Amino acid sequence: MVRNFEVDKLNKYPIGLYARKDFFRCLKSMFNTELKQFILSRMKHSSGNIKPVIVIDDNTKLSKCYLVNDTLTDFIEQTDTHAKLLCLRVNKTADWQIKKTKIQKSNISNKEKIRLCDLLESKYILNHELKSKDIKEIEKI
Numbered sequence: 449m450v451r452n453f454e455v456d457k458l459n460k461y462p463i464g465l466y467a468r469k470d471f472f473r474c475l476k477s478m479f480n481t482e483l484k485q486f487i488l489s490r491m492k493h494s495s496g497n498i499k500p501v502i503v504i505d506d507n508t509k510l511s512k513c514y515l516v517n518d519t520l521t522d523f524i525e526q527t528d529t530h531a532k533l534l535c536l537r538v539n540k541t542a543d544w545q546i547k548k549t550k551i552q553k554s555n556i557s558n559k560e561k562i563r564l565c566d567l568l569e570s571k572y573i574l575n576h577e578l579k580s581k582d583i584k585e586i587e588k589i
Contacts, residue, residue, distance in 0.1 A: 462486055464549040471513075472501045473538055475549055479503045484523065492520050500531065502538045509542035511535040544572035547589045564589070 461467065464478040465486070472487055479501075490497045501514045501523060513531035514523035538545075551564050567586055570576040578586070 463552045464545075466545070467497075471499050471534055471538075473541075473545065474501070474503055475545060476503050476505045478549065488516065488520055491516055500526065500534055502534055504538060504542050504545050506546055509539065509546070511538045511542070541572060544568055547572075547586065550589055 462478075462483055464474050465483060466473045467490075474483060487501060498516060498520075501516075502511050503514060504511045513526045513534050515526050516522070517524055548565055548568055551561050551568070554561070556564075564585065567578060567582050571578050571583075571586060
């Protein structure tokens with residue numbers, strides 16, 4: 449389900465940021481100072497939130513892995529084997545991430561956003577076959 453989130457509340461996430469069990473994920477175009485501060489605040493709030501941040505490049509669809517520094521004030525790029533494996537996992541969902549963020553930022557109705565995001569999830573995450581009309585709608589994004 450798509451929601452418009454306010455950044456100022458700890459239990460609400462900004463558009464384009466997704467928290468998973470093992471990592472946070474976002475687009476490079478969204479990985480700005482405001483988003484970094486939000487992620488750092490989540491990490492400071494709970495030690496369970498201290499996990500890698502995977503940043504997907506909007507153009508190349510390749511990702512980089514970042515870990516928080518010891519003082520929980522900034523991020524450091526990681527290139528070890530674990531980071532590379534996380535990036536490989538996230539690279540497979542790059543199209544979904546990019547298109548979902550575009551939908552969330554668009555001016556279409558919330559009902560339409562929900563419908564399109566559900567179609568994206570069916571196609572890219574659940575690997576379901578879509579009807580040709582649904583594929584055309586997704587391709588317009």
